[in-house]
Amino acid sequence: MVPHLVTALSGPLNELEQRLLDATPVIERWFRLEWMEHTPPLYGSVDIRNAGFKLAPVDTNLHPGGWHNLAAATLPLAVQAAQAAIEKICPEARNLLIVPENGQPSSFYLASLQRLEQIFRMAGLNVRFGSIDPAVKRSTTLALPDGSQLVLEPAQRVRHRVGVKHFDPCTIMLNNDLAAGPPGILEELYEQYLLPPLQAGWTVRRKSRHFKCYEEVSKRFGKLIGVDPWLINPLYLTCGEIDIHEPRGGECLRTNVDALLTKIRRKYKEYGIKEKPFVVVKADQGGRGMGMMTVRDVKDLDRLTDQSRREPTAGADIPRGEVIIQEGVLTHERIHDAAAEPVVYLIDRYVVGGFYRVHAERGVDENLNAPGTKFVPLAFAGAPQLPQTSAAAGASAPNRFYMYGVIGRLALVAASYELEVTDPELQAMD
Amino acid sequence: MVPHLVTALSGPLNELEQRLLDATPVIERWFRLEWMEHTPPLYGSVDIRNAGFKLAPVDTNLHPGGWHNLAAATLPLAVQAAQAAIEKICPEARNLLIVPENGQPSSFYLASLQRLEQIFRMAGLNVRFGSIDPAVKRSTTLALPDGSQLVLEPAQRVRHRVGVKHFDPCTIMLNNDLAAGPPGILEELYEQYLLPPLQAGWTVRRKSRHFKCYEEVSKRFGKLIGVDPWLINPLYLTCGEIDIHEPRGGECLRTNVDALLTKIRRKYKEYGIKEKPFVVVKADQGGRGMGMMTVRDVKDLDRLTDQSRREPTAGADIPRGEVIIQEGVLTHERIHDAAAEPVVYLIDRYVVGGFYRVHAERGVDENLNAPGTKFVPLAFAGAPQLPQTSAAAGASAPNRFYMYGVIGRLALVAASYELEVTDPELQAMD
Numbered sequence: 046m047v048p049h050l051v052t053a054l055s056g057p058l059n060e061l062e063q064r065l066l067d068a069t070p071v072i073e074r075w076f077r078l079e080w081m082e083h084t085p086p087l088y089g090s091v092d093i094r095n096a097g098f099k100l101a102p103v104d105t106n107l108h109p110g111g112w113h114n115l116a117a118a119t120l121p122l123a124v125q126a127a128q129a130a131i132e133k134i135c136p137e138a139r140n141l142l143i144v145p146e147n148g149q150p151s152s153f154y155l156a157s158l159q160r161l162e163q164i165f166r167m168a169g170l171n172v173r174f175g176s177i178d179p180a181v182k183r184s185t186t187l188a189l190p191d192g193s194q195l196v197l198e199p200a201q202r203v204r205h206r207v208g209v210k211h212f213d214p215c216t217i218m219l220n221n222d223l224a225a226g227p228p229g230i231l232e233e234l235y236e237q238y239l240l241p242p243l244q245a246g247w248t249v250r251r252k253s254r255h256f257k258c259y260e261e262v263s264k265r266f267g268k269l270i271g272v273d274p275w276l277i278n279p280l281y282l283t284c285g286e287i288d289i290h291e292p293r294g295g296e297c298l299r300t301n302v303d304a305l306l307t308k309i310r311r312k313y314k315e316y317g318i319k320e321k322p323f324v325v326v327k328a329d330q331g332g333r334g335m336g337m338m339t340v341r342d343v344k345d346l347d348r349l350t351d352q353s354r355r356e357p358t359a360g361a362d363i364p365r366g367e368v369i370i371q372e373g374v375l376t377h378e379r380i381h382d383a384a385a386e387p388v389v390y391l392i393d394r395y396v397v398g399g400f401y402r403v404h405a406e407r408g409v410d411e412n413l414n415a416p417g418t419k420f421v422p423l424a425f426a427g428a429p430q431l432p433q434t435s436a437a438a439g440a441s442a443p444n445r446f447y448m449y450g451v452i453g454r455l456a457l458v459a460a461s462y463e464l465e466v467t468d469p470e471l472q473a474m475d
Numbered sequence: 476m477v478p479h480l481v482t483a484l485s486g487p488l489n490e491l492e493q494r495l496l497d498a499t500p501v502i503e504r505w506f507r508l509e510w511m512e513h514t515p516p517l518y519g520s521v522d523i524r525n526a527g528f529k530l531a532p533v534d535t536n537l538h539p540g541g542w543h544n545l546a547a548a549t550l551p552l553a554v555q556a557a558q559a560a561i562e563k564i565c566p567e568a569r570n571l572l573i574v575p576e577n578g579q580p581s582s583f584y585l586a587s588l589q590r591l592e593q594i595f596r597m598a599g600l601n602v603r604f605g606s607i608d609p610a611v612k613r614s615t616t617l618a619l620p621d622g623s624q625l626v627l628e629p630a631q632r633v634r635h636r637v638g639v640k641h642f643d644p645c646t647i648m649l650n651n652d653l654a655a656g657p658p659g660i661l662e663e664l665y666e667q668y669l670l671p672p673l674q675a676g677w678t679v680r681r682k683s684r685h686f687k688c689y690e691e692v693s694k695r696f697g698k699l700i701g702v703d704p705w706l707i708n709p710l711y712l713t714c715g716e717i718d719i720h721e722p723r724g725g726e727c728l729r730t731n732v733d734a735l736l737t738k739i740r741r742k743y744k745e746y747g748i749k750e751k752p753f754v755v756v757k758a759d760q761g762g763r764g765m766g767m768m769t770v771r772d773v774k775d776l777d778r779l780t781d782q783s784r785r786e787p788t789a790g791a792d793i794p795r796g797e798v799i800i801q802e803g804v805l806t807h808e809r810i811h812d813a814a815a816e817p818v819v820y821l822i823d824r825y826v827v828g829g830f831y832r833v834h835a836e837r838g839v840d841e842n843l844n845a846p847g848t849k850f851v852p853l854a855f856a857g858a859p860q861l862p863q864t865s866a867a868a869g870a871s872a873p874n875r876f877y878m879y880g881v882i883g884r885l886a887l888v889a890a891s892y893e894l895e896v897t898d899p900e901l902q903a904m905d
Contacts, residue, residue: 070569073558073599077566122551125825128503129559136507139500169503395555 061100061276062448068270069447075269076394076454083461085394087130087218087240091453092402092414093387094279094374098318100448101279101374102456103325104414105255107245108222110146111400112164113156115390116422119398120164126395127168131216133393134238138215141170142208144200144231146221147178152190159195161220164392175200175209177221177228184210202230206237216240222247224331244467245460247331253283253369254466259459266455277452280308280372283329288365289350298326301370303343309372323373323410328364337412338364339373375409380421386413389453396450398422491530491706492878498700499877505699506824506884513891515824517560517648517670521883522832522844523817524709524804528748530878531709531804532886533755534844535685537675538652540576541830542594543586545820546852549828550594556825557598561646563823564668568645571600572638574630574661576651577608582620589625591650594822605630605639607651607658614640632660636667646670652677654761674897675890677761683713683799684896689889696885707882710738710802713759718795719780728756731800733773739802753803753840758794767794767842769803805839810851816843819883826880828852 065072090109091102115123131138143165145158162172177200184198198209207230208214216238217231223246231239243249260278267274282305284297302324309322326338340346378385383405390398401421404413465471495502520539521532545553561568573595575588592602607630614628628639637660638644646668647661653676661669673679690708697704712735714727732754739752753771770776808815813835820828831851834843895901 070596070599070601073597074567074569077558077562077599080562081566118548119551121549122555125552125555125559128507128825129555132507132510136511137504139504166500167503169500169507171500395558 061272062444064270064272065448065451066444071269072451075266076458079458079461080394083458083465085391085457086245086460086464087134088390088392089457089460090391091389091456093389093449093452094376095378095387095445095449096320096375097377098316098320099276099374100452101277101372102259102452103279103371103374104252105259105456105460106222107241107250107460108146108220109390110154110157110220111388111420112158112160112390113153114400114420114422115160115398116400119422120160122395123164123390123392123397124167126392126397127164129395130393131165131168131170134240135215139171140208140212140214141165141172142175142200142212142214142217143172144175144177144217144219144221145197147176147180147225150187150197155187155189155195156191158220159189159193161218162195165218171212173209173212173214174198175207175212175217177230200230205233205235207231207234219245222331224248242464242468244469245464249467250463251329251367251369252327252371253281253329253367255456255459255463256281256369256371258462258466259456261462262455262459275312277455279374280305280312282370284368284370286366287368290354295346295350298368298370299343299346302326302340302346305370305372306340306343320375325371325373325412326364326368327371329367329369339410339412341410373410376413377409383419384409384411384413385421387449389449391453391457394454394457396453399446399449399453491702492874494700494702495878495881496874501699502881505696506888509888509891510824513888513895515821515887516675516890516894517564518820518822519887519890520821521819521886523819523879523882524806525808525817525875525879526750526805527807528746529706529804530882531707532689532882533709533801533804534682535689535886535890536652537671537680537890538576538650539820540584540587540650541818541850542588542590542820543583544830544850544852545590545828546830549852550590552825553594553820553822553827554597556822556827557594559825560823561595561598561600564670565645569601570638570642570644571595571602572605572630572642572644572647573602574605574607574647574649574651575627577606577610577655580617580627585617585619585625586621588650589619589623591648592625595648601642603639603642603644604628605637605642605647607660630660635663635665637661637664649675652761654678672894672898674899675894679897680893681759681797681799682757682801683711683759683797685886685889685893686711686799686801688892688896689886691892692885692889705742707885709804710735710742712800714798714800716796717798720784725776725780728798728800729773729776732756732770732776735800735802736770736773750805755801755803755842756794756798757801759797759799769840769842771840803840806843807839813849814839814841814843815851817879819879821883821887824884824887826883829876829879829883 086107088109090106092104094101094103143161158174165172174197176197181197181199184196187195187197189195200207201209206213207217218240226248227243227246231243263274263278282301284301287294287298289295305324306322313320313322321341323339323341326340376384376386380401380403383403384407385401385403388399388402389396402413403419403421404417406417407413516537518539520536522534524531524533573591588604595602604627606627611627611629614626617625617627619625630637631639636643637647648670656678657673657676661673693704693708712731714731717724717728719725735754736752743752751771753769755767755769757767806814806816810831810833813833814837815831815833818829818832819826832843833849833851834847836847837843
């Protein structure tokens with residue numbers, strides 16, 4: 046079930062892999078202690094890039110879809126993790142309400158919701174779907190490709206509680222990133238658990254805040270196992286609001302792109318890496334790789350901005366508003382000839398599976414989360430917590446997956462820091 | 476990976492299976508609440524018999540071996556369950572000491588110990604093996620068939636703590652059933668966790684006490700999902716000390732065998748079951764199917780006892796001391812032509828895998844835990860928590876395994892009651 050991979054694993058990463066394997070009890074204990082101090086998000090998915098010499102998360106999703114892409118064999122792991130989560134949150138709970146994305150759901154998204162329902166039903170909860178989309182005015186039965194059905198009901202607010210008709214949940218699970226802002230119906234819910242909390246929505250979240258937290262985590266983790274945090278941490282810089290259509294609107298962008306490229310060049314030199322550095326400019330707010338731009342040289346940036354000033358339509362790829370400029374991490378993983386990027390799925394503090402995002406038409410330094418993407422389940426079932434300590438570094442897929450599981454969990458720790466920083470109640474206490 | 480099974484599933488069991496599937500959220504919640512009240516044993520394995528019309532545990536082992544028989548794909552489940560257990564018991568723990576069986580370990584047992592070490596290392600603990608066998612006087616390196624090695628060290632008592640040289644564990648895991656009685660080295664340990672506790676050893680344990688607790692559990696569970704508890708509960712009776720070599724030594728045995736056969740006959744009649752009832756007479760104390768006797772008729776008993784009085788050597792199968800007379804549950808499962816009996820493995824409150832114990836030479840009403848037994852991993856990875864609610868009752872292997880997982884956990888709940896009843900500290904409080 047392990048997809049055939051071609052990875053140009055070179056020195057540093059093999060060393061990292063070996064360190065992780067040797068330090069497994071230390072690492073797992075470190076996570077255990079972190080989770081005593083910090084509350085993991087209910088769930089998440091982490092996009093990881095493996096450059097051969099560097100392994101880093103590039104995006105952390107706290108309202109993950111794509112659950113149907115996980116290998117069926119990994120589902121008991123998800124169920125067990127969900128059971129552990131429920132025991133902590135609301136052990137006496139009978140009911141769970143899942144709030145899906147707004148808008149007309151694709152058949153893929155429906156399959157993902159169905160998988161989530163299956164996981165949490167098996168974990169011991171009655172699951173129903175409550176939409177906060179104003180367009181959903183009555184209970185709607187939607188057909189899935191496999192012939193099964195899924196019922197979408199309008200979420201109802203009754204005084205201080207949210208549910209659907211004749212269904213009062215203990216916990217409300219958001220699978221909606223609230224990009225349009227938190228709707229009134231979900232605000233000031235003090236009697237029910239809303240997970241992940243409102244501040245995990247994209248009106249509050251900033252990628253830069255997440256990676257600031259991740260930087261902190263990677264430093265502490267790097268110290269723990271004695272490796273340079275850069276090997277697992279993508280550098281970044283931010284600009285405030287930018288609009289390259291304004292004169293001088295691109296200045297901060299230009300300066301920071303240049304500065305970051307220089308930083309990366311230095312690191313590449315330090316490790317004798319022959320690759321050409323690049324940065325990715327993306328909206329600091331919002332998921333789904335909207336407005337994302339790969340820049341290898343400031344000149345490219347100038348060309349792009351000039352061009353998009355001349356013909357604004359062509360500038361679709363240039364993000365507006367707050368942007369983050371992030372060190373680009375190549376993916377040196379391939380499935381056949383297509384660039385592949387692992388995505389790790391987590392429930393509570395457990396790695397429950399993952400898959401490869403594969404895109405035949407996209408380059409090794411481009412965003413793979415785009416139309417035309419295919420998915421290949423990762424053989425996490427037999428793998429993530431079970432590396433083969435005997436196998437040579439870089440030679441074993443299970444070891445690779447254990448490494449991905451560690452990086453995914455580091456990003457989850459960062460997300461828990463992030464949600465504390467933006468927790469209104471904790472702020473009020475300060 | 477699912478072994479090809481032939482099971483004569485008839486009415487009652489299909490109905491039971493359907494009830495369990497429909498009630499999954501109710502059942503899982505019920506377990507959740509049970510585990511809030513009662514502490515699950517650290518681990519266990521449960522032998523289950525599936526008669527087609529009846530499904531029941533026949534033996535619950537609180538110091539299970541055979542871990543190497545679990546399918547590799549189920550290991551992440553075991554690791555995750557172990558992580559959950561550690562978080563509760565001793566989250567800051569670095570070290571775990573495993574106390575193996577006494578005596579010269581077989582290569583099978585070594586493989587089982589190695590698997591346990593692997594599971595708990597991946598869960599985040601340094602694992603070492605401390606033997607309490609007086610014969611183990613110095614650290615001994617043992618070779619496994621696969622070429623790897625395992626080090627057995629003599630357990631050391633230093634004041635109030637037990638460990639091995641330069642190794643001070645937070646938790647001591649007993650994989651030794653203490654049939655010879657609790658050794659002084661393990662008594663009065665108030666600073667470390669000894670799991671399972673001393674009263675889980677066979678000097679204190681009685682099968683009859685376990686099945687008394689299980690009867691209570693099965694009644695409550697039967698009420699929960701609305702089924703006759705007999706469908707999941709094996710009837711039993713006990714005699715005190717017996718020695719059939721004494722005149723009148725077999726009287727209680729004779730009376731109770733007769734009484735139990737009558738009870739079973741009545742139940743068979745109620746359900747229109749055509750099978751011939753039988754009982755199993757076994758030692759109430761001690762595991763590993765020692766001295767176990769299948770009796771279909773009191774006349775057989777008389778013949779056996781007479782015979783063994785004439786030639787005591789032939790009476791090896793007749794248990795002495797305290798015995799339990801248990802309703803025999805046929806196994807109607809087959810792998811090819813061999814009688815098969817599922818064994819479910821648990822860590823903390825989670826089902827982590829299982830296998831079929833298969834014996835070609837043994838009959839459907841005989842003990843399969845005997846020389847010549849083979850093991851076939853159960854495909855629990857894709858199964859136990861993920862029944863296919865759509866499949867027809869009895870038609871789906873995953874559904875079967877979910878059912879086994881439920882029965883296994885019911886036996887584990889019974890074991891937790893049992894360990895409370897015999898807990899010296901709880902006794903002191905009464």
